[in-house]
Amino acid sequence: MEEITKKYWKDYQKExxxxxxxxxxxxxxxxxxxxxxxxxxxxxxxxLGKNVIDDPNQHTCTGIGYHSDIVPFDTTMTVVARIFSLMxxxxxxxxxxxxxxxxxxxxEVVETWNHFPEEYEKTKHFLKQATGRDFxxxxxxxxxxxxxxxxxxxxxxxxxxxxxxxxTGKPLRVVxxxxxxxxxxxxxxxxxxxxxSKVLVGMIEEWGGEVVDYPExxxxxxFGFRQYIVMANRGYSVANTKKKFESMQPYKPDFIVxxxxxxxxxxxxxxxxxxxxxxxxxxxxxxxxxxxxxxxxAGFLLGFNPWDLGLQLHQVQVEPLLDKIGIPYDPKDKYVGxxxxxxxxxEKPENLITVYGK
Amino acid sequence: xxxFYDLLMQDVRFVEGLNxxxxxxxxxxxxxxxxxxxxxxxxxxxxxxxxxxEKIKELLLTDTIWYCGQCMSCKARCPRGNTPGLIISVxxxxxxxxxxxxxxxxxxxxxxxxxTVGENILNTGYCxxxxxxxxxxxxxxxxxxxxxxxxxxxIADRLGANYNxxxxxxLRKIPQQNLDEVKKIFEVTGGLDLFNKIEKYSESAAKSxxxxxxxxxxNNEYFFQTYMENSGKHEN
Ligand code: SF4
Ligand code: SF4
Ligand code: SF4
Numbered sequence: 001m002e003e004i005t006k007k008y009w010k011d012y013q014k015e016x017x018x019x020x021x022x023x024x025x026x027x028x029x030x031x032x033x034x035x036x037x038x039x040x041x042x043x044x045x046x047x048l049g050k051n052v053i054d055d056p057n058q059h060t061c062t063g064i065g066y067h068s069d070i071v072p073f074d075t076t077m078t079v080v081a082r083i084f085s086l087m088x089x090x091x092x093x094x095x096x097x098x099x100x101x102x103x104x105x106x107x108e109v110v111e112t113w114n115h116f117p118e119e120y121e122k123t124k125h126f127l128k129q130a131t132g133r134d135f136x137x138x139x140x141x142x143x144x145x146x147x148x149x150x151x152x153x154x155x156x157x158x159x160x161x162x163x164x165x166x167x168t169g170k171p172l173r174v175v176x177x178x179x180x181x182x183x184x185x186x187x188x189x190x191x192x193x194x195x196x197s198k199v200l201v202g203m204i205e206e207w208g209g210e211v212v213d214y215p216e217x218x219x220x221x222x223f224g225f226r227q228y229i230v231m232a233n234r235g236y237s238v239a240n241t242k243k244k245f246e247s248m249q250p251y252k253p254d255f256i257v258x259x260x261x262x263x264x265x266x267x268x269x270x271x272x273x274x275x276x277x278x279x280x281x282x283x284x285x286x287x288x289x290x291x292x293x294x295x296x297x298a299g300f301l302l303g304f305n306p307w308d309l310g311l312q313l314h315q316v317q318v319e320p321l322l323d324k325i326g327i328p329y330d331p332k333d334k335y336v337g338x339x340x341x342x343x344x345x346x347e348k349p350e351n352l353i354t355v356y357g358k
Numbered sequence: 359x360x361x362f363y364d365l366l367m368q369d370v371r372f373v374e375g376l377n378x379x380x381x382x383x384x385x386x387x388x389x390x391x392x393x394x395x396x397x398x399x400x401x402x403x404x405x406x407x408x409x410x411x412e413k414i415k416e417l418l419l420t421d422t423i424w425y426c427g428q429c430m431s432c433k434a435r436c437p438r439g440n441t442p443g444l445i446i447s448v449x450x451x452x453x454x455x456x457x458x459x460x461x462x463x464x465x466x467x468x469x470x471x472x473x474t475v476g477e478n479i480l481n482t483g484y485c486x487x488x489x490x491x492x493x494x495x496x497x498x499x500x501x502x503x504x505x506x507x508x509x510x511x512x513i514a515d516r517l518g519a520n521y522n523x524x525x526x527x528x529l530r531k532i533p534q535q536n537l538d539e540v541k542k543i544f545e546v547t548g549g550l551d552l553f554n555k556i557e558k559y560s561e562s563a564a565k566s567x568x569x570x571x572x573x574x575x576x577n578n579e580y581f582f583q584t585y586m587e588n589s590g591k592h593e594n
Pocket of ligand 2: 378379380381382385386399400403435437438439440
């Protein structure tokens, strides 16, 4: 019995590569959280000393178009093959997507090639015909968060801060959202599987926090591709997020951390929308629950300047959380741009309380 | 075998996505779309499995197949390893290829997606890009987003991006040769064909609905019709 259990868990242990990576940027993360991608590269290169290719030639995997069904699967498979071919140009073979949607796409495509060799041959032919290129399947595909998870202990040693409330000495209570396409498509591609995925839990617990378990923990954030892209459908998206918030509220989380850039954005923006539409917030102070990317969480614990990480791009303000941990920040620096000039402040929402320009 | 079932069987995702559904309804229990919309993935599996051509055609014609949010929770839970979400994708593909999608309100929305995400992929190499998330079309993004949008180069570049410039980095300008090759891939693999079909069938739908249509861009009545129309008859 013990052997069987061991074997079962072995299936859910994932191999994560340790160097020589090709970083595939995410359209959503670049647009909404560019500071997170910069922080990831800084952590890998400057703190962990890894070799990571950041190729200017890379492009969309078509993921959002594919899941909203305007891009056929043959096209997506061949676009993915082109990205793998770009990786080959650089002589590395460990692939790191920054987006959960693309992580799902790359895995779906590679699994299809493995199960249906004729699809693989077809894609090779299409890519050659269209571009004259050849490609190889990466040796390893790990989501960017998998790498941070793998090195969580090493990073902890460099962190001046912990996920602990400095006033009470208690661990912060953290909601983790791993994102549907990280683990629901191929549970075995996620360490710990779908239910017990360790990717964010491992970081949170290692760095001093406590994970909140709540009934709708694995419910979709509500993106739904066409259900958000088309304005008429957005009720679907907000209704799903609302369901999650109502379910987590009684556990009084200090913040939410998301694996997927889309989820991080939706859970932040829908809190604003719900507050403005019906006056509801899911915390006690009418300020909302801060939603972070895992790069932001790692970044501020490592002592990066919160305003270089991009925490000012969240609609739900993060200062109360920084204050709880004891992370210093300069309020005057928050709305300053690349040129060093003050850019003015965002308008204030009617219901959601903000601490702009404190 | 019938015409529509044959078309389904030609897609590797259909072969992968459906193996002897036992109608247990677990997928429906977990499905976020079923909770909100008049939608039942178990029933979809039942219909395609029955090979009933009339009923399959009905699916291709109506709003039903457009309700799924592609979260793939069904894949994770189905005791038979089926993926109703993949079956939906194949049905959507056939609905667009045959032009049947323009018969339903939710189906017609494919035009709005093609004109935004689709054009963006070919023109910029990004499927979503800060430049297209205009606060006017996205009030739900809130005032911080508006502030960011209005100062995007200053802010993004402070955060380490390389907004719209040559070289590597977030939001860089993607060199033209890559866009040319991606476009060529769309040509060779049927991606452009699908775009053209969405255009062609949408144009004739606009005509029969008597709504103003333009060959390009989003500044026309048919775009806004498909982007915003909501009869309110979809929810449970
Ligand atoms: S936004 Fe959330 S639900 Fe959507 S693809 Fe990303 S992880 Fe899945
Ligand atoms: S869960 Fe699987 S077997 Fe059960 S109804 Fe859905 S597709 Fe069929
Ligand atoms: S992929 Fe579609 S059918 Fe499957 S659970 Fe998600 S919304 Fe429901």
